[in-house]
Amino acid sequence: MMRKIAHIIRKEFLQLKRDPRLLPVLFVAPVIQLLLMGYAANLDVRDIPTVVCDLDGTSASRELTAEFFNSGYFSLKAWVSDIRVVDHYLDDGEASMALVIGRGFADNLAAGEPARVQLLVDGSESQSATIGASYASMILSGHAQRIMLERLERLKPFGIRPVRIKPEVRVWYNPELKSRNFMVPGVLGLILMIMTMMLTAMAVVREKETGTMEQLIVTPIRPLELITGKLLPFLIIGTIDVCLVLAVATLLFRVPLRGSVFLLFGMSLVFMLTTLGLGLFISTISRTQQQAMMTTVFFMMPMMLLSGFVFPIENMPKFFQAITFVVPMRYFFVIIRGIFLKGVGIAELWDQGLALLAFGAAILTLSVLRFRKKVG
Amino acid sequence: MNSVRVPHRLCCLRAVVKKEFRQIGRDARTLIFLVVMPGFLLLMFGFALNFDVKHVPLAVCDEDGSAAAREFIGNFTHTEYFDLKYELSDPREVDRLLGEEKVRVALVVPRGFAADLAAGRDPAVQVLVDGANASSASTAAGYISGIVQNDVVRMTIRLLRERGLKGFVLPLASDVRVWYNPELRSAIFLVPGLMAFILMVILVISTAFSIVREKERGTMEQIMVSPLKPGELIVGKTVPYIFISLVSSHLVLLLGRVLFGVAIKGNYFLLLLTMTLFLIGGLGQGLLISTITRTQQVAFQLAILSTFLPTFILSGFVFPVRNMPSFVQAITFLVPAKYFLVAMRSIIIKGAGLGAFWEQVLGLAAFAAIMLGVSTLRMKRGK
Numbered sequence: 019m020m021r022k023i024a025h026i027i028r029k030e031f032l033q034l035k036r037d038p039r040l041l042p043v044l045f046v047a048p049v050i051q052l053l054l055m056g057y058a059a060n061l062d063v064r065d066i067p068t069v070v071c072d073l074d075g076t077s078a079s080r081e082l083t084a085e086f087f088n089s090g091y092f093s094l095k096a097w098v099s100d101i102r103v104v105d106h107y108l109d110d111g112e113a114s115m116a117l118v119i120g121r122g123f124a125d126n127l128a129a130g131e132p133a134r135v136q137l138l139v140d141g142s143e144s145q146s147a148t149i150g151a152s153y154a155s156m157i158l159s160g161h162a163q164r165i166m167l168e169r170l171e172r173l174k175p176f177g178i179r180p181v182r183i184k185p186e187v188r189v190w191y192n193p194e195l196k197s198r199n200f201m202v203p204g205v206l207g208l209i210l211m212i213m214t215m216m217l218t219a220m221a222v223v224r225e226k227e228t229g230t231m232e233q234l235i236v237t238p239i240r241p242l243e244l245i246t247g248k249l250l251p252f253l254i255i256g257t258i259d260v261c262l263v264l265a266v267a268t269l270l271f272r273v274p275l276r277g278s279v280f281l282l283f284g285m286s287l288v289f290m291l292t293t294l295g296l297g298l299f300i301s302t303i304s305r306t307q308q309q310a311m312m313t314t315v316f317f318m319m320p321m322m323l324l325s326g327f328v329f330p331i332e333n334m335p336k337f338f339q340a341i342t343f344v345v346p347m348r349y350f351f352v353i354i355r356g357i358f359l360k361g362v363g364i365a366e367l368w369d370q371g372l373a374l375l376a377f378g379a380a381i382l383t384l385s386v387l388r389f390r391k392k393v394g
Numbered sequence: 395m396n397s398v399r400v401p402h403r404l405c406c407l408r409a410v411v412k413k414e415f416r417q418i419g420r421d422a423r424t425l426i427f428l429v430v431m432p433g434f435l436l437l438m439f440g441f442a443l444n445f446d447v448k449h450v451p452l453a454v455c456d457e458d459g460s461a462a463a464r465e466f467i468g469n470f471t472h473t474e475y476f477d478l479k480y481e482l483s484d485p486r487e488v489d490r491l492l493g494e495e496k497v498r499v500a501l502v503v504p505r506g507f508a509a510d511l512a513a514g515r516d517p518a519v520q521v522l523v524d525g526a527n528a529s530s531a532s533t534a535a536g537y538i539s540g541i542v543q544n545d546v547v548r549m550t551i552r553l554l555r556e557r558g559l560k561g562f563v564l565p566l567a568s569d570v571r572v573w574y575n576p577e578l579r580s581a582i583f584l585v586p587g588l589m590a591f592i593l594m595v596i597l598v599i600s601t602a603f604s605i606v607r608e609k610e611r612g613t614m615e616q617i618m619v620s621p622l623k624p625g626e627l628i629v630g631k632t633v634p635y636i637f638i639s640l641v642s643s644h645l646v647l648l649l650g651r652v653l654f655g656v657a658i659k660g661n662y663f664l665l666l667l668t669m670t671l672f673l674i675g676g677l678g679q680g681l682l683i684s685t686i687t688r689t690q691q692v693a694f695q696l697a698i699l700s701t702f703l704p705t706f707i708l709s710g711f712v713f714p715v716r717n718m719p720s721f722v723q724a725i726t727f728l729v730p731a732k733y734f735l736v737a738m739r740s741i742i743i744k745g746a747g748l749g750a751f752w753e754q755v756l757g758l759a760a761f762a763a764i765m766l767g768v769s770t771l772r773m774k775r776g777k
């Protein structure tokens with residue numbers, strides 16, 4: 019039995035070698051993807067191009083704008099004196115935010131009246147706009163609080179002391195708050211899914227499409243042996259990809275790997291059971307490679323989007339949250355980010371691993387059964 | 395002579411188009427995917443996917459148990475930003491909850507909070523944030539400091555009122571106005587990006603496939619010996635997919651309109667022009683892939699790699715290009731989806747004219763010309 023499986027594995031590798039472009043696709047592409055993702059997949063909003071229209075022009079208004087640009091979130095694009103010019107900057111997309119300080123800002127402050135500040139935000143890029151607006155309000159309220167405290171200082175002789183609560187904020191696991199540390203481990207899951215699921219789906223359907231499946235069926239190879247022989251090469255390729263990605267992530271991007279490497283490999287193997295199973299399942303419901311490919315894309319896109327890779331699961335409506343429970347990558351992301359960043363072990367991750375294992379076993383059994391029925 | 399040849403040529407072309415359509419039609423599932431998937435993705439993007447940081451799971455450990463502590467904690471739990479999941483009595487349990495991702499933020503109010511407040515000492519409060527997801531963690535940390543600041547200002551004003559000092563107001567009044575997308579709805583922002591994504595994926599993959607399939611099955615030789623010219627073969631092969639992509643992108647526009655109220659503010663014909671240029675570029679890319687590969691498997695991998703991730707990551711669809719390091723920003727100039735996205739957002743959201751995005755249209759045209767040119771050259775050599 020082992021020999022028969024070994025033959026199929028050899029055949030499969032021979033077939034992979036037939037297209038000389040496959041090797042770079044299998045091993046170079048994941049690294050390129052990781053490099054791009056590591057450098058580009060960055061949600062940190064910094065240096066938002068901002069135009070300032072300071073109609074007041076006093077030291078009080080300049081103090082506020084200085085505080086804005088010292089924060090690092092905004093970068094000064096232009097300093098205009100006409101409110102109508104602001105529109106052009108926003109329309110042409112040259113600036114994403116405008117800070118308008120009206121005439122009388124300093125006078126109002128001195129009189130103890132609320133001094134008005136206007137903030138115009140380009141909402142066409144809604145997610146950076148939201149973040150930018152929240153940074154801006156944070157700076158404004160910080161500035162307001164400081165002015166307030168200065169006023170209260172003057173009341174000190176009367177025995178009035180302002181209330182102060184300074185929360186001690188501690189950030190765990192990723193104290194520098196680098197989004198790369200969050201994204202790069204996620205890419206490992208993404209690459210594993212794309213590679214193993216697509217290759218498996220195509221490899222089995224190709225035999226059907228080219229008519230060689232019948233030839234395989236009349237040989238003394240049993241269906242289970244055939245499937246094992248078909249899947250093992252991709253498990254090997256996937257494992258090599260894990261090594262490559264791991265090397266780039268830790269050596270180049272310096273993502274901390276706090277947990278056990280062995281646990282990481284073990285869990286990756288369990289995860290690959292689910293993607294291989296899905297690939298096999300797709301191949302049992304497809305007749306042509308084009309169909310298999312379309313079905314794979316159809317499975318892959320929602321899985322990628324609903325896995326918590328970029329879009330947080332807890333923000334989704336209940337209905338979609340329920341769907342995420344059947345997305346194996348969801349569990350894998352908790353595992354892989356847990357091992358990388360939190361250094362947690364099997365004691366914390368066993369439930370996620372069990373969910374993956376259950377999903378993998380279910381989908382593999384289902385597709386082997388379907389495969390058998392077809393063969394018979 | 396000429397008058398005979400022209401209809402003959404058109405006839406050839408029509409035959410290829412018909413053959414390709416028939417081949418697509420035979421495969422009902424692929425057709426359904428091509429038409430239904432875009433709508434499905436739009437629904438997901440519109441309803442499920444956003445970056446808002448709300449309902450962050452929170453654990454609270456109130457060691458003080460006083461009315462003041464409860465009031466302070468209430469400021470957190472009564473917002474939509476945090477959802478109170480656990481009330482702990484032992485601060486050591488916080489570690490476990492954060493490690494298992496049961497909560498993302500934990501608030502610890504130590505013993506003596508109320509006593510400190512009353513005595514005029516500054517009470518200590520501890521906030522623990524799971525920083526793994528850096529961007530939502532920093533937003534959550536921002537909320538926390540905002541809530542505490544507000545609370546402090548409120549308590550101070552209350553204190554002053556108790557002492558009879560009225561007329562104290564907040565020194566700044568800010569007025570935030572959002573343009574173009576006043577409710578900051580992600581759907582408006584995502585519709586153009588989704589169109590790029592769908593067009594690119596459908597078009598490049600389908601065209602890459604349709605030629606490699608003939609090679610792999612050996613039917614390419616049959617076509618080669620027929621009187622068909624390479625240019626005709628390409629046009630004939632791709633017309634059906636252009637048609638399908640146009641249908642599904644209009645479906646996305648329509649759904650965006652009906653479900654999310656995303657109307658096209660600008661000129662529809664400009665939109666169509668930009669879209670067509672983008673489509674031609676995608677076709678060229680698909681053809682190029684099919685000329686350099688021999689099996690569908692590799693063609694598929696290449697098509698996915700050259701469309702899926704660049705369109706998702708390097709186009710500015712999800713991640714702002716501005717934040718990328720400069721060498722990655724340079725790479726984004728090779729991604730047609732980037733030009734398309736900027737142009738689409740200008741047309742659909744801002745209603746801008748050609749003056750605001752002519753560079754993007756030029757970029758798309760250049761990409762299309764290069765891709766088509768290179769792949770036709772390679773195809774001729776292949777024949």
